[in-house]
Amino acid sequence: MKHVSNSESGRPVNSSEKIELTLLQISDLHFGPPYIEAIGEAVLRISPGLNPDAVIISGDLTQRAKRSQFEAAKVFLGRLPSVPQLVIPGNHDVPLYRIYERMVNPHGLYCEIISPDLNPVLKLRNAVIAGIDSTAPHSAISNGRIFKSQLDACENVFRNAPDEAIRIVVAHHHFAPAPDYLRDSNMPKARRAMERFEDMHVELILGGHLHRAYIGNSLDFYPGKHRDRGIIIAQCGTTTSRRGRGREVEKNSLNLIEIRNSTITITHYMYFHESDSFEAFSRHTFRRSSGKLNSR
DSSP: OOOOOOOSOSSOOOTTSOEEEEEEEEOOOOBTTTBOHHHHHHHHHHTGGGOOSEEEEESOOBSSOOHHHHHHHHHHHHTSOSSOEEEEOOGGGSOSSOHHHHHHOTTHHIIIIIOSOSSOEEEETTEEEEEEOOOOTTSOTTTOOOOHHHHHHHHHHHHTSOTTSEEEEEESSOSSOOSSTTOOOOOTTHHHHHHHHHHTTOOEEEEOSSSSOEEEEGGGTOOOSOTTTOOEEEEOOOSSBSOOOGGGTTOOEEEEEEEESSEEEEEEEEEETTTTEEEEEEEEEEEOSSOOOOOO
């Protein structure tokens, strides 16, 4: 363990409480020239020992949305632990320079090779996870966009969720900027989305795109209509590429999310060349707003 930090209130939490759900979050694989095979192999080595109940892949599987890159990504996903996966596209998963393809059929190869569902929903025994395609191939190539129709669909998904299930949203683009010197622009209408998610009782948002990790709470950025809780945000860095940014330049990371009845703990893992492995770097524990999660 290189460094451990605990987030949220200073009140004690019950660390001995049973873990009800474990999620492995990886992101921004960038198969193609930026992909680092040795680090991809390190991901595959550590994943089984983390015992995830599901794996979340939050976009940018490829560098330039080429068939060979999607096929390599598919092979990689098939080598991860044999548990349910939720995969969403990122902006690099639509063609950038193949203009006609981007305008006419931007997700064609993604849907053919990875998944036909751009807004997947994963229902586990004690969680409902809604994936949202935040790519906007015809307009906001880099910053992305989430439309009202997607928020309405998300609301319908959570409306039918069991009361005890934790509600989680996954989108590639960020709803809040990382608190550092790079000053990334937010996704357009991000605040509208956050307010809707608060009304839906979403507890956790997972994303990528920034190429460095940020783990915190929406109340760090938005006043929020529910000052008593806000939404936990976990942005994952680039897990397997050379495209790390900010404090994670030339670094790679992934997140492990452990959900208990009363807390959510997110452990940020970073790759260290000295050990040729991912190691826990920081740990962030948040008290849950609902505390309704129960195993069945």
